Amino acid sequence: MTKTIVITGVAGFLGSHLAAELLHIPQTTVIGLDNLSTGKMSNMEHLLQLDTFQFIKYDVADTRVLNIKALENIHEIYHLASPASPKFYQATPFATIDVNIQGTKNMLELAKRTGAKLLYTSTSETYGDPEVHPQSETYRGNVNTWGPRACYDEAKRMGEVFCYLYHSLYQVPVKVARIFNTYSAGLRNDDGRVISNFVTQALTGADISVYGDGTQTRSFCYVTDNIRGLILMMEKEVANGQIINIGNPIEYKIIDVAHLVKELTHSQSKVTFHPLPEDDPKQRRPDINKAKQLLGWEPQITLEQGLQLTIASYKQKLSIS
Numbered sequence: 001m002t003k004t005i006v007i008t009g010v011a012g013f014l015g016s017h018l019a020a021e022l023l024h025i026p027q028t029t030v031i032g033l034d035n036l037s038t039g040k041m042s043n044m045e046h047l048l049q050l051d052t053f054q055f056i057k058y059d060v061a062d063t064r065v066l067n068i069k070a071l072e073n074i075h076e077i078y079h080l081a082s083p084a085s086p087k088f089y090q091a092t093p094f095a096t097i098d099v100n101i102q103g104t105k106n107m108l109e110l111a112k113r114t115g116a117k118l119l120y121t122s123t124s125e126t127y128g129d130p131e132v133h134p135q136s137e138t139y140r141g142n143v144n145t146w147g148p149r150a151c152y153d154e155a156k157r158m159g160e161v162f163c164y165l166y167h168s169l170y171q172v173p174v175k176v177a178r179i180f181n182t183y184s185a186g187l188r189n190d191d192g193r194v195i196s197n198f199v200t201q202a203l204t205g206a207d208i209s210v211y212g213d214g215t216q217t218r219s220f221c222y223v224t225d226n227i228r229g230l231i232l233m234m235e236k237e238v239a240n241g242q243i244i245n246i247g248n249p250i251e252y253k254i255i256d257v258a259h260l261v262k263e264l265t266h267s268q269s270k271v272t273f274h275p276l277p278e279d280d281p282k283q284r285r286p287d288i289n290k291a292k293q294l295l296g297w298e299p300q301i302t303l304e305q306g307l308q309l310t311i312a313s314y315k316q317k318l319s320i321s
């Protein structure tokens with residue numbers, strides 16, 4: 001039997017990687033939805049050539065998405081649509097709220113109607129500026145409703161509420177992945193997130209822009225590890241009705257990432273310091289015991305290995321030898 005999988009946000013960083021991975025599985029077709037707000041057609045160049053892939057340009061926050069004929073007979077929904085970089089979600093705060101609240105409700109309604117399973121990509125941002133470290137799924141977070149990150153953090157939290165309701169009231173098989181900082185060369189050069197900024201800056205000789213004093217921490221997961229985690233979550237019945245952290249538990253200070261990128265690129269760039277954005281979380285590291293126990297999943301790629309791969313591909317993208 002052919003399995004039909006819907007991916008929202010398919011033209012984005014994670015969505016395009018996920019589609020490529022799923023399309024390697026025999027008898028699988030993927031229908032990708034995206035409004036191309038942060039995603040790009042060029043991310044799907046390799047996919048658009050396949051008979052097993054169909055792209056529909058659509059805003060998934062528009063309730064009329066439920067009338068699309070091609071979505072009547074589907075088996076799985078990966079709901080990834082949402083800007084993810086602070087630069088983009090803060091530029092379009094109402095659209096960020098809409099896609100995570102109404103867009104999530106629409107996709108859950110679609111799952112309810114069709115009997116499809118649904119995976120929602122939530123975020124480590126639901127923990128806000130965490131006072132508990134590392135963050136496990138039981139930590140309820142330290143989130144601010146009154147600031148520039150609220151449109152994303154609170155909308156993702158509300159998206160999780162919809163997932164909870166459709167699971168508990170209607171028994172929709174729902175899974176929530178709380179994703180921690182994930183990267184690869186698939187990030188746009190102008191994405192604004194730290195790895196794409198630092199690598200692009202180091203390779204082009206621009207200053208490497210550290211925000212604050214660089215002592216804030218993040219834990220970086222390479223894209224292939226993330227995608228493997230998402231697919232396992234979708235496949236495993238034990239993940240139904242669960243929130244699971246998907247991230248790499250090795251934590252780095254941002255200043256150390258700047259120096260590591262500089263070293264690996266042999267760059268002459270200067271490291272410069274800039275104001276820390278408002279509400280920037282001071283520390284972030286996932287507790288991944290739940291993912292290990294339920295999915296048998298843990299990341300395999302170190303930051304250094306992932307950066308080497310990222311740097312090599314960015315060099316090609318930027319035509320640097």
Ligand code: NAD
Nearest residue numbers: 009011012013014034035037038039059060081082084182
């Ligand atoms: P991205 O910005 O590269 O991709 C998001 C995609 O969603 C884009 O193609 C965009 O055009 C599309 N989109 C946005 N609003 C839409 C709408 N209303 N209708 C249809 N499509 C829409 O971001 P990403 O890094 O690939 O993130 C994918 C998902 O993973 C997001 O939900 C994000 O919140 C989550 N996530 C990512 C990370 C990470 O480190 N990459 C971390 C935590 C959570």
Ligand code: UDP
Nearest residue numbers: 086192193194195197209210211216254280
């Ligand atoms: N950051 C930085 N320089 C940059 C971009 C980001 O120092 O050019 C910092 C940012 O302040 C944050 C961390 O790197 O502390 C991760 O930022 P990113 O936007 O990648 O993701 P976030 O985890 O904040 O959503």
